[in-house]
Amino acid sequence: NLPNAIKRIETAIDTDPNNAALFLRLGLLRYAHDEFSAAERALLQTLKLDPNSLNARFVLGKTYEQLGRKSDALSAYNAILLMQPGNTDIKKLIADLKNNVSSKSTVDDVVKETAPIEETKE
Numbered sequence: 001n002l003p004n005a006i007k008r009i010e011t012a013i014d015t016d017p018n019n020a021a022l023f024l025r026l027g028l029l030r031y032a033h034d035e036f037s038a039a040e041r042a043l044l045q046t047l048k049l050d051p052n053s054l055n056a057r058f059v060l061g062k063t064y065e066q067l068g069r070k071s072d073a074l075s076a077y078n079a080i081l082l083m084q085p086g087n088t089d090i091k092k093l094i095a096d097l098k099n100n101v102s103s104k105s106t107v108d109d110v111v112k113e114t115a116p117i118e119e120t121k122e
Contacts, residue, residue: 002033020050027059036066054080058090065097073097 009026016022027042040063046056061076074097080090096103 002029005029006033018049020046020053020056023049024053024056024059027056027063031059031063031066034066036063039063040067052083054083061093070097 006026006029009022009029013019013022013026023042023046027039027046030036030039030042040060043056043060043063046053047060050056057076057080061073061080064070064073064076074094077090077094077097081087081094084090093103095101
């Protein structure tokens with residue numbers, strides 16, 4: 001139930017507005033719910049709080065692709081490459097994007113690495 005999960009994350013952000021991990025989760029959920037502009041806002045806030053978040057940069061790039069903003073997507077991926085110059089997956093992603101080839105890399109890969117927030121039992 002994505003809308004419910006989004007509300008729960010937003011509530012958590014209200015109590016901890018400087019938590020980059022919460023904004024990353026919100027961005028992932030918004031992306032999964034096809035709310036790409038909202039995902040962009042959450043991911044940019046993630047990067048404001050944690051400029052080194054490679055996951056946020058990757059999902060932001062994918063978000064820009066969904067929004068049809070190829071140059072912004074390339075910028076996001078190139079920022080990852082600056083931090084990890086040997087990252088062959090990102091090099092391939094950039095090449096594919098430049099050549100208008102559909103990429104196999106998905107946001108699901110990031111979601112698997114990002115643990116969900118535990119539910120509190122009342």
